[in-house]
Amino acid sequence: MKAFVYSGQHGELELKEYPSPRPAPHEVLLEVEACGVCRTDLHVIDGELEHPALPVIPGHQIVGRVIAAGEGVTLRRVGDRVGVTWLSMSCGHCRYCRSGRENLCTDAVFTGYTHDGGYAEYAVAEESYTVPIPEGLPSIDAAPLLCAGVIGYRSYTMSCVKETLGIYGFGSAGHLVAQLAVQDGVEVYAFTREGDAEAQELARSVGAVWAGHSRELPPVELSAAIIFASAGELVPQALRAVERGGRVVLGGIHMTAIPSFPYELLWEERSIQSIANCTRNDAVELFKRLEQEPVTPHVTEFAFKNAPAALEALRSGTLAGSAVLRMQPS
Ligand SMILES: [Zn+2]
Ligand SMILES: [Zn+2]
Structure with missing residues (x-):
């Protein structure tokens, strides 16, 4: 073969x-x-x-x-x-x-x-x-659906999202998870690479209420965020965007080093959860x-x-x- x-x-x-x-x-x-x-x-x-x-x-x-x-x-x-x-x-x-x-x-x-x-x-x-x-x-x-869908679904479930979900890295898994979230009445905020108009357009087409680049803060506090991108610097960035008690889920198998960040970003019962397989x-x-x-x-x-x-x-x-x-x- x-x-x-x-x-x-x-x-x-x-x-x-x-x-x-x-x-x-x-x-x-x-x-x-x-x-x-x-x-x-x-x-x-x-x-x-x-x-x-x-x-x-x-x-x-x-x-x-x-x-x-x-x-x-x-x-x-x-x-x-x-x-x-x-x-x-x-x-x-x-x-x-x-x-x-x-x-x-x-x-x-x-x-x-x-x-x-x-x-x-x-x-x-x-x-x-x-x-x-x-x-x-x-x-x-x-x-x-067999990886982006299944791992995305696991990440989504583990996020315990309530009203507003941030998705960092809006690719294969991101655009599928966004559709699950929208079905559940959750507002989706999509974060892409700077200037990635195509990914932002895809995000809006599947129901995201906002799409911006990943160094921006969204217009509202997020109840949870999922990071599918492999850039470790997104972890403190996502922690900044989630509300008290909010969870940041890391959906990828590989990530670059996470930079150190002040405890205040994690304080107030924010948490970080990785997803394995x-x-x-x-x-x-x-x-x-x-x-x-x-x-x-x-x-x-x-x-x-x-x-x-x-x-x-x-x-x-x-x-x-x-x-x-x-x-x-x-
Ligand atoms: Zn995969
Ligand atoms: Zn075993």
Whole structure:
């Protein structure tokens, strides 16, 4: 099969002819239809995340059709269309796994990082870590829901937002979370890079009441903020913008150093909460919610062979919303 492979040369992704995977017991073999492109893929390829399982195929927002099932598979059938998230597998028996916190499992395996992902024609996934994709939801639109959507949903839930939500870094996750918040009657304030008119326009189009650049203070106090951008200096900035008791949620897997700041910014029961990975339940809850209240991903499609261009677009910030690779029919 054709696959994009990261072999440890920082910043380099090679298109290779690669052996097709075979499903192990309890795994399904997927023919990949679409794979979302996430900032985390850049962190993997740039060597910003430690200990990837090299060589590795990136991509952790996979939508694929089951074309074969390994021994013992009972939940999925050949022909099912399923999604694969960042959480590829957890141990199932540690104290985190036993208490519904499998996202914190120290033996967890991650798609496109420590397990091959979806920048390829085929992928394998443990059946119980796949999520069924509802009929009628195109694969291209489902893909960004699998990380930007699921991690965004987890961040949103953890923000305990009441009336007003700030979103710092208005990309793939940001524009999906904004839609959830608007559905809940929450006012959304979008913070983008300076002069990013396209992201600000996207923010307004999905219902944000205000869009500005991230060094600005919003016109009202925020009851919570979520930071999806990887710039650590946004943490004190967001603390300045939230009200007493407000929470600042850090939704990214990687962040530059957070500058020191006066205690007054945290005082009055403001708090900072990081989000690590996702659980299967996050995905189940999100897809259940979307059945009633769908969101519309703003997707830029790239042909599979143009994965490097998609990553570059993400890196340079020229892309509004979500980037998705569409596999060519073989
Ligand atoms: Zn565990
Ligand atoms: Zn991701």
